[in-house]
Amino acid sequence: MKISVLGAGAWGTALALAAASRHEVLLWARSGAQAMAMVAQRLNERYLPEVSLPPALTLGSDLGAALAHASGGLLVIATPMAGLRGLLQQLPAGQPAVWLCKGFESGTGLLGHEIARSLRPGVPCAVLSGPSFALEVARGQPTALVAASESAELASATVDALHSDTLRIYTATDVVGVEVGGAVKNVMAIATGMLDGLAASGAPGAPGLNARAALITRGLAEMTRLGVALGARADTFMGLSGLGDLVLTATGDLSRNRKVGLLLAQGLALPQVLAQLGHVAEGVYSARTVADRAARLGVDMPITQAVVEVLEGHLQPHRAMARLMSRQARAEG
Numbered sequence: 001m002k003i004s005v006l007g008a009g010a011w012g013t014a015l016a017l018a019a020a021s022r023h024e025v026l027l028w029a030r031s032g033a034q035a036m037a038m039v040a041q042r043l044n045e046r047y048l049p050e051v052s053l054p055p056a057l058t059l060g061s062d063l064g065a066a067l068a069h070a071s072g073g074l075l076v077i078a079t080p081m082a083g084l085r086g087l088l089q090q091l092p093a094g095q096p097a098v099w100l101c102k103g104f105e106s107g108t109g110l111l112g113h114e115i116a117r118s119l120r121p122g123v124p125c126a127v128l129s130g131p132s133f134a135l136e137v138a139r140g141q142p143t144a145l146v147a148a149s150e151s152a153e154l155a156s157a158t159v160d161a162l163h164s165d166t167l168r169i170y171t172a173t174d175v176v177g178v179e180v181g182g183a184v185k186n187v188m189a190i191a192t193g194m195l196d197g198l199a200a201s202g203a204p205g206a207p208g209l210n211a212r213a214a215l216i217t218r219g220l221a222e223m224t225r226l227g228v229a230l231g232a233r234a235d236t237f238m239g240l241s242g243l244g245d246l247v248l249t250a251t252g253d254l255s256r257n258r259k260v261g262l263l264l265a266q267g268l269a270l271p272q273v274l275a276q277l278g279h280v281a282e283g284v285y286s287a288r289t290v291a292d293r294a295a296r297l298g299v300d301m302p303i304t305q306a307v308v309e310v311l312e313g314h315l316q317p318h319r320a321m322a323r324l325m326s327r328q329a330r331a332e333g
Contacts, residue, residue: 003074008035021056024069082106096151103282131244148172181242181245184304187287187303188219188304189261191320193250194307222304260273287304291308
């Protein structure tokens with residue numbers, strides 16, 4: 001099968017690497033300079049320097065060539081959410097697409113499938129999500145993902161293209177639930193990072209593992225409430241794109257969103273955090289959008305709101321955690 005992966009960040013590169021041993025894969029970079037450097041070095045030095053790029057993987061920055069390569073095969077969009085709309089607008093009429101983007105679009109508050117529906121009504125689309133650090137996928141370490149689509153044909157094509165001995169692809173039809181899980185878990189990971197950063201201080205009364213477990217559990221409840229309000233099935237959030245991705249992103253040392261929370265807890269301002277991070281952390285850009293969309297739906301999301309206030313400089317991390325713990329007692333369900 002011919003596969004084109006649009007976006008040569010860490011995740012796009014990792015997925016291209018995972019498929020290149022069995023398929024004809026073209027990895028497209030928006031930057032011509034980045035593509036030339038990858039060709040010369042056989043390495044994605046900026047985003048995934050730990051893993052070399054095999055000779056079988058084609059690299060380039062010609063979008064037309066990448067789209068032509070995927071004709072009759074599989075087209076995967078691996079940009080941040082901010083780039084999804086622009087690429088969808090450039091696809092050939094009727095070309096199905098799978099994307100890896102996780103988040104709500106800034107400004108519109110739309111999820112990926114909502115953007116696609118407004119631009120390309122009736123054209124099959126899918127989202128591939130789940131607990132996955134790019135580096136582990138690139139190294140061939142065992143990973144499980146879910147491909148969600150209303151098109152059984154596109155979901156099946158995604159499995160055929162990507163399922164392997166080390167990359168297990170499940171299918172689902174609840175696109176809304178899978179996308180909400182992928183978006184909101186990033187915000188919850190920032191909150192958990194802040195908590196872990198405060199715990200590391202060793203100050204009297206600092207939160208510990210009990211508080212972390214409570215925060216992740218209540219974060220899952222927030223995620224589920226928003227998803228159900230948007231039309232998702234509640235059971236989706238007990239799967240790979242919900243609980244699975246939340247646990248990984250909130251606790252894993254490779255998580256960029258968790259790292260944001262850790263640095264904020266150390267007293268760094270957000271611009272300093274982003275400069276030190278060097279890569280996109282979608283939770284930073286999605287948090288306000290998640291909070292606004294929840295508010296319009298009347299969904300209570302106190303953890304999300306606390307993260308927004310910290311990111312916007314209105315609240316210190318230790319006060320955010322204290323405020324969450326001091327909320328009035330209520331029934332859990």
